[in-house]
Structure formats: C-alpha cells, structure tokens
Amino acid sequence: MVPRSVCLTLAGWVRPAAAPKGTSPERSLGSSFAELLLLPGPSEAVGADGSPFPRNRLLWRLRESVALGDRFSDIWDTVSLTSRRLILLFYLAFYGFLAALFTFTMWVMLQTLSDETPKYRDQISSPGLTIVPKPPGALEFSLNISKPATYENYIDAIKEFLREYEGKKQEHLLQCRNGTFFEQDNIFPKKTCKFSLETLGPCSGLNDVNFGYPDGNPCIFVKMNRIIGLRPQGEPRIVCAVKEGTEVNLATFPKDGRLDLMYFPYYGKKLHVNYRQPVVALQVQFQSYNQEVSIECKIEGSPNLRNQDERDKFLGRVAFKISLTQ
C-alpha cells in the first residue's frame, strides 16, 4: 500500500510549481519589458500600414519606459492612450492653476511691502566691514615692489572704487554738518552728503595715483556695509591694529578713522540715489621689506555696532594679511 502518485507529486511537480513563485518579481519585470517590445498599445492595435506593431509607437513606449524607470512603466503601461492625453491636459490645467495661485499669492505678498525699505532687517542689525581692494580668495595681499603686476590690479580697483568720490561727481551734493545725523525722513527726494576725498590724505589718490603701492606704503580702504536706517551711537571709528609683524606703522584717514554721523541714516537704493558711503583709508607703512603683517580693523566707539561676533568674522571687523617683498 504505497501511494505512488503522491510520491510522484512530491518529487515531480511540487518543485516546478513553486519555482516561478520565487522568481516572480524578476519575471514580472521581464514580462513587462517583453510586453513593451511586442504588444501594441490598446488603441492602436494595428498600425497604419497594417503591420501589427507600429514602429513609432514602439519607440515611444520604449523611450517613455526609460524615462520613467522600468518599475514605474509596468503600472503606467496599463493606462490607455486616451486616458494619457486627458492626463496631460489635466496636468496642463492643474499647473496653470498652480501658477496662477502662486502668482496671486506673491502679488498679494508684494503689495504689503514697500519698494523703498525692506520690511525687516532681522539679520543685519549691525553692519559688516569690508576692504577695497580685495585680493582674490582669502584676504591676503602679496605685494612685490619690484613687480608692478602684483599690485596693478589693486590700484585699478581702488581707482574704480574712488571714481564715485571724485570732486566732479559730487558737485551737486550737500556739504553737511559734521557730527550729527542727517535726518530727512520727510524730505523727498533724499539728499546726499558730500564725502571729500581730501580727508583721505595720502590715500586720496589726488597726489599719489598709485596709492603708495610702489613705495611699500599701500593704501587699503575700509568701508562699513550699508544698512537702511542704521544710526550709529556715539562716535564710530575704524581702528586698525597690527596683529602679527612689528615693523609697520598704520595711519588711518580721516583722522582716527572716524565715520562721520552725517552720512547716516541711509534711506535705501531707491530713495537715496546718490548716497556716498563713508570710507576710511588705511595706509600700511612698511619699515622694512620682506615681511608679512596681519592687520585687524574694527569699528569702535559705537555701542550699537557690534565688532565681536564669534561666528561672523566680518561683523564690525575685518582682518587681512599683507606680505611685502622686494
């Protein structure tokens, strides 16, 4: 009493029956690919020339499947062509609606803003300091007196920077009263105070068109970032000090590196069209060649201008290096 058929069953067709299951994911992928190549689309069962597999459609499907990824295509393939056209149409309309919605909300948002002043100045409560000219990359000047090419660019940059301050260009500007804010909240158009290059002494470029570079006394200009409505308290000045290196003298112009209050507040690009930013010139007078100095300039004398922020190295201060060789 040995039931043979069961033995056969177990040995024979159990395994083959189980085998396709294990491989089904791969097979489904494979079969979908086969369908892709062989099956015509549902609405175009027969091509124009009567051939069962229209070529263009085939290519289209192939391309689409590549674009969407094979996995995606096997669900996408089930969507009929008419349905696909409707889907395209729908998305056109839907995105049209989205674009309109976005435009509308942006428009509403812009309506609440003024063109002249930004609503908030949360991130720029205190200004940063920057220098002109600016070496590419890190702030490290490497000057060689005997090679003008090492500083010609700097001189050009300074000239470009100071062009705005030339006497001719400031002719129509006001000569303001020193030491007080130039308040003009209710005055339109806003007027601008003159910044006289003379105050920059040897760095003014009036006498030395090379700003001391060939002589080993390079001029570097320190400016404070413009911030609308900023009113520095006290008497802000830019104080520079040598951090490393000894045989240099530093001279700042105007005297003590003062930033006159008459240049504040700033009213913004649109209202304050000809605004001239106050500048402090720093002349680094090398006593000997072949040395490197690092210098740090800070805003001082004004309690509301910060100069010691751990994370922002340019907030109220700026540090740079100059190496001078012969």
Add this chain to the structure above:
Amino acid sequence: MSEARLGLWSSMTSKVHSCSGILWPESSFFPLSQWLYDHRLSTKELEEKYGTNILQGLTNMRAAEILARDGPNVLSPPKETPEIIKFLKQMIGGFSSLLWAGAVLCFIAYLIEFSKDKSASLDNLYLGGVLIVVVILTGMFAYYQEAKSTNIIASFTKMIPRNALVIRNGEKYEIPAEHLVLGDIVEIKGGDQIPADIRILTSQGCKVDNSSLTGESEPQFRSCEVTHENPLESKNIGFYSTTCLEGTATGMVINTGDRTVIGRIASLASSVGHEKTPIAIEIEHFVHIVAGVAVSIGIVFFIIAICMKYRVLDAVIFLIGIILANVPEGLVAAVTVSLSLTAKRMAKKNCLVKNLEAVETLGSTSIICSDKTGTLTQNRMTVAHLWFDNEIYQADTSENQKDQIFDQSSATWTSLSKIVMLCNRAEFKSGQESVPIMKKIVMGDASEAALLKFSEVVMGDVIERRKKNRKVVEIPFNSVNKFQLSIHETDDPNDKRFLLVMKGAPERILEKCSTIMINGQEQPLDESSVKAFQDAYMELGGLGERVLGFCHLYLPEDEFPDNYSFDVESMNFPTSDLCFVGLISLIDPPRSTVPDAVIKCRSAGIKVIMVTGDHPITAKAIARSVGIISANSETVEDIAKRLKIPVEKVNKREAKAAVVSGMELKEMSPEQLDELLANHTEIVFARTSPQQKLVIVEGCQRQNAIVAVTGDGVNDSPALKKADIGIAMGCAGSDAAKIAADMVLLDDNFSSIVTGIEEGRLIFDNLKKIIAFTLTKNIAELIPFLIFIIAGVPLPIGTIAILFIDLGTDIIPSIALAYEKAESDIMNRKPRHKKKDRLVNHQLALYSYLQIGILQSVGGFFAYFTVYTVQGFKPDLLLYLRPLWENDSLNDLEDSYGQEWTKYQRQYLEWTGYTAYFVAVMVQQIADVIIRKTRINSVFQQGLFRNKYIWVGIASQIIIAVILSSGFGSIPVLNFTTLRIQYWFVAVPYAIVIWLYDEFRKLLVRHYPGSWWDKTMYY
C-alpha cells in the same frame, strides 16, 4: 449510507480503518524500510534487534552508549536565521542602501574638500554621520519591533520537560524523556504523552489520541497485535507526541528524536520554503519605484549640474540632496509601528501575529483552507440528537448547552436518562466544584464525557445519583462485545429489583432487545418499530454523528434477590430480551460563532475550504452546518441522488459543492485539482494526509490565490509553512504547528480569523494612506534642490531640515493614520488581486508626487520667497545669485534695497529660509494628514475628530517645529532659526487649497464612479 458510518461505534475495529486510507506515502520523506518490520517482528526478534530485554530493559551503561551515539530524544528546533543576519538585513534592506550610498557620497565629498583645503567645512562629514545614525537607528527600531513580536511566540514554544517511566536494569526509573534511547522499555498510562515512537508490547485498554498526527478526532485502540502491513496503520505502534487517553501499555522505543514520524513531518515542514509575504512584495515594489525615481532624477540632475559647469564636488552634493529628499526615511519606522499596532490590536482579538508582515497577508487572503477539528468545531464530543418515543429530538450543542428544549416529560426520557447516567464510567476530576460544567475536566473516553456532561446539565448532580444507584457489577466496553453494561441497585428503597443498563453500537443493542419503550410503556419490538429505528439510525448517521443505542432491564426480584452474586466471567444474568429505550447521537459540534464567520468570509469574497483528516460524511455534515457548503448547493453525489442517475452522468458544472476524499485526491492530476478548485465554490477535503494538505495549498496558490491555512496538528505544519499565511491554534495546537505558523489563534476560534481579515484589510488601506502622506512631502523636499540647481537661487531647504521632517514632524501623524477607521464596509468587497491591486499604484504615485506634492512645493517656495523678500532680497535678484551668495569672501553683497550683507548674515538668512520652508511643509502636511484620512469619502463623513491620534499627530508636528525653531534648533549643525510669528502662517492658504482640492477630488470620485476622473484620481 456507508457501512463504515453506521458502524461508527464499531469503527474501533481494524476493518474500518484498513479501508479508511490515510495516505502515508513512502517517499524520500518517509523511508519506511528502516522500521518497516518492527511492527511485524516478534518480541524475541525485537529484543535481538535492539539488544534489549523486555523485562529487564537496557542496562544503564548500554543506554548511555546509545544516547551518545544517537543523541537525545528531542526534535531539533527549526533552523533560525541568526539574529545578526536579521539585524543586518534591516540595515541594508529597502531604502537603507540608498542612505548608505548617500552617506558614502557625503564622506567622499568631505574627503575631496579636505584634500583641497584642510579647513573645509565639516558639514558633509556631519551629514554623512547623521545618515549612518539614521540608517542604524531605523534599522534597530525595525529589528526591535520584529524581535518583540517574535518573542511572544518564543515563550509559547518552550517545551515543558516531560518525563518517561523506563525499565532499565530491571528497575523502573523516571527519567527525562529526552534521555530515552532505542530499545528502552517504557510504560505509559492514561494522560501521558508517548515519549518516542514505540512498539506496543503489552496493552490494557490503551487508547491514544492520534489527532495531532492524522487529524482523526476519535480515540484509537493500541494493542500488541500487528493489524496492518503499513506500520503507520498498525495498532501496535504508538507515535511520539500523541497522547495516551486511557489504559496502560508498555512498549519498546523504536525511534527517537528527529527519526520519529513526527520528527520527519517536522523536517518536511522546514524543507518547505516560505513565500515572501504579499506586503513584503508590495513594499519592495514601492521601494523600487521610489529608488527608481530617486536614482534617475539624481543622475539626470547630476548630468545637468555638470553641463551647467558646476564643480563635480557640488554635483555630488546635489546628488546627495536629491537622494535624501526622495527617500522617505521615516516610512520604515512608520510602517513597522503601524503593523505592530495592528498586531497588538489583533492580539487583543485573540490573533497573535508572529511575523509582522502577516498582519496584512490575512487581509488579502482569498482562500482559507480550514482544519475542521477544533477550529470549526468545539473539539469535544457533544450530545447532538436523541431519539425516543419514535421521535428525533435536538439537543443544544452550543458551547454552554444551557437551552435543552427537548421534551423531558416523557417516561421514556426518565428511563433513558437513567441509563445515560448509570451506564457510564466517566467521572469529573475532583476539586472542580466551582468550574462550570462544560469546563470541567473529565476522566474518560470522549463519548462518555459528553454523556456525563449532558446528564449533569439536564439532571444535575450525577455523582450523587450514581451513589444512590449503587453499581453492583459492570462490563466495560470492548471491541468484541461492542457494548457496555452495568447492574445497579435502584434508588427506590421499596423497589428491590436490580436494574441492568446497557449501551453500545445501536444494531448490537437492538439485537439484544425484544421490547421497545414508547411513552414509558414496554411494547413488543415489531417490524414497524424496527423500521422506525432504522430510519432514525440512518438519519442520525447521515448527519455525521456517532450513534449509541441504550437499553435496560429490571431484573425480576425473585430470580435475582438482594444477595445475588453477579459474575462477569460467567455472565450469570440476562443479556437478551432487553427493553430498547432510545438512541443518542454525538458529534463534535461546530462552534456557534463559525456559521456567522463563514458568511462574513463569503461576503468578503473569500472561499472557505475545509481540509480534514476526518470522515467525508462527518466532514460534509459539519461543512453544511457551518455553511461551508451552503444550504442550497449540492455535490455531484447529491445531484445524482436527486435525479436518480449514476454519478458519472451528472454535469459536474452544476454542482457548486464538492466533497473530495483523500483517496480521490490521490488519483487526481494537478490539472484535475486545478479544475476542481476553480469550478467549485464550496469544497470539502476529507481523509487527507499531511502531504495532501500541502498539495491542496499549492493547488490554491496556482489559482493566484493568497491562501490562509489553519491547523493545529503536527501533520498540518508543512501546509502551514507553505501557505501564504499559516494560522495555528493556540490552545489545541501542537508546538510544531505554532512554530510553522505566522499567526496563532489564542482562542482556536475560526471567527477570530474574520476579525483578523478585517484588520488586515484595514491596515492595507491605511498603509496606502500612510505612504501617500509620506510621499507627498518628498516632492516638496526634492523640488528645492532642482530649482537650486537650475535657477541658482539660494538653497531653500537644507538636508538636515529634510531629515527633521521625515523623522521628526511627520512620524507621529503617519502612524496616527494607522488608527483610521475603514471608510466603508471592507468586509463587503473582494479580496485584493495580488497583481492588480497594488499598495502603491500609479494613481497614488501621480496624485501624491505630481499634484499634492507640487502644490506643497509651491507653498514652500512661497514661504521661502516671502522670507527673502521681506528681508530685502526680491525674487528677481535671487535668480542665479548662487555664485555670489555662496562666495565666502564676498562680505558686502548688495540686496534689492542697496543694503550690504556679510556672508554670515546671508547664511543666517538662508537658514531662516530653511526654517520657513520647513514650517511651510509642516503646515501643509497638517492639511495632508487630514486629507489622507479618507481616499473616497469626505473627511467630514469620516468624522474629523473620530481618530484622536490624528490630532495628537498634528500637535506633535507643531510642537516639534516650535521646539526646533525656538532655541533648540540654533545648535550649529541643525541650522534652524527663530521665525517671526507671521512666517508660520504664510503657507496656510496653500494648506487650505490642498484640503479643498482633495475634497473636490473625492467629491468627483464619489459622484462619477467609473469615470476617467475616478480611474485617474482614486488611489
């Protein structure tokens, strides 16, 4: 009516069994040759073969030698995947590999930067580290969840150490069963589990319960004679792990451990491969879609970035961002938690889930192959019908048997009840006074226990009544007599007669009677009453019930005075010309909740197939009474009987139902089986062997069905393993079944499966919602990178912020969706089609990615532009500002208003932008979680506040965002800033649009079912 059926009481003879044909195959699984002869060998030959002595047993030394050679007598546990492999699988499976790739790219990017500039920013290094932490944490989390659910089961499978009574050196020892060796002589008694495969040497009324092996619910006699050439059918073999119900026996151990029959079946189970769960396949499919989208967009934009003359390093960083944005990092955790929440919920409803993924499998089940005994039935013999006074009365077979409504006024009943009560050796175990009758443990045979409980319920206090009717003498049942007899004093002090009561196989009882009691009056047994008896016997037998006949005789006082000495051996009392009183039929009745559950399965489109080791007639009767074969459907045989034509002439297509025995199944080719499964909606398989269960399950799986198999016996374990979901019985189930199963029914109740199915379907729907919710914001995280690359604007959202959305704000809401109630009656729809009804279909992907996702991105960008504009950078200026914006040495970048910004100030603004975008996505995800509550119904139909967890989720989103934005987030690497209050509300209009749009979508889907919109927009 089959002869075998009518003689159920007599079925303990070998005759019935020899033709019953449990199919024990001799295949590679069962090399019977090894002990083919053990049952035929004489005791002498056995002693020689195993080098033992029947009386003295083995010597201790010899036993120790054999133990050392063969190993202990235990089943080797199934090979478990090592924990470390399980853990590693979680680490590299699914999205983890993408994240690993992202992390590696981060490190490469950092190394490239570092090699160029020693002071390179550590951001990439941090990000790589964070990614690895994310992968490991989510992996560990998933592993923990898995392990937690597995541990519950582990406690189940801990075997109670069993002892065996063994004779060694001529003395009896009690030793742990695992120390048994070949040739040991063991003694077993009622209540013991047989400690190994044994050849019976002596037997005193030994009966075993082989149901865990063969599914037969009737006790089997064991004796020392060879009754069958097949050792598995022969009565002189006792099988490991079966239970000795009563009597005693001694036997010689002929197989131990894995070499026992049970051991072989268990190893068959472990050789059956386990299929991937449907949800695993679905999730894999989904992972492929997402990974495909991530990788293809990543590569496309990598190429675009290179073409736009970005540095390779930057292009790599973009690639990282794109991958990161595309991968739903939190999804694995959310899915695992949802599944384990459902598992918990199911455990409360008595479905204990071993494998988390099985939670969903139950929901997609389309065929349930249910075992009969214990699952559909109560697994205890119960009085079903009574026949007296020429009438069949129905007894209450429900679980408590409280409502016995049959006529108890007849004098015949009084007599019958007395016989039932007295002619019964079963007793309640002592110390169970407070236990309800039905739960009391009874010592004795199943039928006798049923009758005892029945009389206890109907008459009360059987033991006291038995005391009043003192038993004088008795003849226990034996297979030759086929009756049981006892003689009692009566409880009437004035009546000095003795009462002889007898029960047994109805035809044998009738033979011994000359009169029959009708309405309390003895009447001669004439032709018409015999006819009535035959009809009743046929009818009850046809219901698949075991029928017993009862008769009595008052012995005349003059012949049998008080002091008469009855002798069992000489039978000095009459055993003929008795008075026939009635019939009682017994059945293992269906559980009362099962018919309802079967109907529910039907309406849920699930086919319920009964697969049992029991007789076809019993199986069919139970199938009919629980609705597996519905009232109006017929089998081929039924049609043949009705039309009075031969079975061969019946059109098989007309028959909805089919009852197939193991013998018939044996003859079937796979094609025929397929045809059978496809063409009949109501199928019962009877007399099936373990291998055939496997064949049936595979046949169902060939129909593309997802098959659930229930079972309790060791014989079920291969099928349990093979099934898509194996369901073992928690109370009656064997350990082997529990190990092989994915789920354990704690109350052994079929209707618990239905609640399980409901939960499974619900979680599938809810997983859809969870995935739709999660995928949506991926687009909102991705688009910023694309715009960043193409339009050169400052980066709208950072990678860390993306991680905080995926693993922070979005986690709890997505889990909350798992608590969502069903939208409609999920038990009224068809089970999902394995291939067609996918978890993530193109509707879901397109709707989430290209509609709501894009909408969210637009909302996010609106917030982003608002922040920049309000602070001074108008959108037009931002376009292609990137080279200047990111230039570290440019510390006086001019904004739209002529103000100048240092690099750090811009950086800080960028972080504010991240935060604003983050908050915008968070706000829109609130709308998203609300719309995802439903897929077709309006959120208001579903009840906005019914699922409280959604609101917990929304609160968590807001709280996490607030915490990040206020203080905590200012930790350097995290790059969150404190936002002005109004920025929190910038995206609210978009959130409202999302809600309104989705309500509009659902409205159209509801109103135009089957339309293009429905097909495209319903996911």
